[in-house]
């Protein structure tokens with residue numbers, strides 16, 4: 328294996344072109360060597376601008392390339408599992424965008440497929456986990472500075488009414504819960520390291536698009552520990568996570584899209600006093616890319632196992648079922 332993992336990118340997805348590719352190009356252990364799209368004009372322009380050496384006009388041709396070690400899959404959600412499995416079958420490691428698939432059955436299908444290729448790494452791209460602000464939050468919780476953590480609340484919203492956007496199309500796995508609710512579910516599971524026992528969801532769907540534009544959920548983690556979330560595709564853009572304990576409260580100002588060039592802040596409140604904790608700027612996509620590349624180079628486990636992605640998918644699914652049936656759902 329080369330010193331740097333040679334990554335190939337499926338599609339000219341916006342997240343790839345604007346964030347993940349430039350970030351991985353700054354990595355110590357990652358290089359982006361190829362990109363594929365049937366849109367010849369767009370892929371040619373993108374490859375030239377980003378300095379990507381090789382262009383493929385189909386995803387399949389890129390998957391077949393012997394010059395690519397690993398695939399970054401930022402396709403719409405309905406293509407996450409199918410193309411991640413195709414990549415594994417072609418002998419490639421995969422970093423796949425969130426959420427891992429459309430439902431738990433699909434996530435399980437990927438886990439079963441990945442089990443056939445134990446030497447290949449597969450990871451869901453929850454980049455937030457690699458940002459030091461979340462490691463700091465975990466450390467604060469583990470050190471008992473908040474006492475016993477009893478609630479974790481997350482708000483995440485933006486405003487998008489473009490009918491062509493994948494977020495507004497149910498058939499490709501759009502909607503607020505799938506797109507951004509997945510983070511709000513992931514946070515308490517990450518902090519507590521456990522799955523909720525049961526959930527209840529309230530979903531509002533757009534009459535025209537059929538996607539959920541506002542979803543609120545309660546997650547019961549047992550022992551009096553509660554997580555709550557509100558996510559929306561039709562609200563003022565906002566994101567914030569709060570972790571509350573009997574001795575303190577921690578607020579994470581920009582929990583998901585921490586900027587790569589500006590320090591971020593955590594607010595630690597104890598005894599009615601608020602301490603600002605400044606975390607220097609990091610590019611979380613560079614950190615994520617290097618973490619999975621290092622695992623590939625050293626043949627160690629992917630930093631986040633696929634079982635975690637399945638756990639997140641189960642909660643998404645249970646919230647949707649709960650909202651449909653108007654009852655609590657066990658997870």
Ligand SMILES: NC(=O)c1ccc[n+]([C@@H]2O[C@H](COP(=O)([O-])OP(=O)(O)OC[C@H]3O[C@@H](n4cnc5c(N)ncnc54)[C@H](OP(=O)(O)O)[C@@H]3O)[C@@H](O)[C@H]2O)c1
Pocket residue numbers: 337338339340341342343363364365366369401402403404406424425426452454493499506
């Ligand atoms: N981790 C993060 O921070 C983050 C942020 C944003 C999005 N995401 C995730 O990244 C993925 C892509 O999001 P995005 O906003 O970047 O998407 P996007 O700009 O709409 O790009 C998706 C790309 O997929 C390809 N594609 C193939 N089949 C398609 C179909 N049936 N409909 C639409 N596009 C199709 C197209 O590329 P070609 O024409 O070039 O083949 C398209 O440009 C999603 O899974 C999303 O959840 C993650």
